[in-house]
Amino acid sequence: MPDLNVSSKSYPFTWPIRVYYEDTDTGGVVYYANYLKFYERARTEALRSIGFHQEQLKNESNLLFVVSSVQADYKRPAVLDDALTVGLRIVKMARTYLVFEQEILKKDEGAEILLNLARIKVACVQGDTYRPKALPESLVSKLSALLG
Numbered sequence: 265m266p267d268l269n270v271s272s273k274s275y276p277f278t279w280p281i282r283v284y285y286e287d288t289d290t291g292g293v294v295y296y297a298n299y300l301k302f303y304e305r306a307r308t309e310a311l312r313s314i315g316f317h318q319e320q321l322k323n324e325s326n327l328l329f330v331v332s333s334v335q336a337d338y339k340r341p342a343v344l345d346d347a348l349t350v351g352l353r354i355v356k357m358a359r360t361y362l363v364f365e366q367e368i369l370k371k372d373e374g375a376e377i378l379l380n381l382a383r384i385k386v387a388c389v390q391g392d393t394y395r396p397k398a399l400p401e402s403l404v405s406k407l408s409a410l411l412g
Contacts, residue, residue: 275351275367277313279306280387283346292340300334301381303366305384306350314406319372325400332361336382346370348379353412357404359385360396365412 289295307329308318321327329332342348356363368380377393390397399407 266396272314274412275307275353276412277310278349278351281305281344281348281368283342283344283348285344286316287342288344291342294346296338299336299342299368299382301340302348302350302368303352303364303384304331304336305354306337307364307384310352310410311367314409316403316406320340321403328389328391329362329386329398330389330394330396331384332387333385334382335384336380338376338380340370340379342368342370343400345379351377352410354410355383355412357407357411359398360389361385362399362407 266286276356283294287298287301288292293365318329321329348369349371350365350366351369352366353364362385364384364386366382366384367374367378370379371377388397388399389395
């Protein structure tokens with residue numbers, strides 16, 4: 265298990281996120297569950313960056329990705345209008361699942377501040393039965409670009 269208190273800042277994929285009003289709670293802070301949405305968007309865009317789309321995988325390979333576990337460490341809050349960067353890397357690629365390490369950073373006066381760090385296991389399943397399915401070789405070969 266990685267030390268969730270330290271950012272390595274060596275992510276092969278990053279995605280910018282802006283905090284909107286809808287992301288915040290009544291205190292003006294990003295609602296805790298919305299960090300998971302930010303992570304999901306980054307994983308989707310990472311797939312897109314290597315030539316795969318979720319809908320394409322579903323329609324052509326009967327393949328879906330489902331989150332099977334999340335470990336998140338909330339360090340500091342993000343607030344309305346913050347410009348964030350979501351980083352990700354794959355730390356384990358098995359036959360039917362992937363494990364991602366992801367983090368959310370905010371730049372403040374030139375320094376990067378770690379706001380959140382997570383380890384997320386994503387299972388590959390058949391779209392019709394939700395049973396485990398092997399990752400297609402065409403996807404595996406391109407996912408190596410996201411290994412960290």
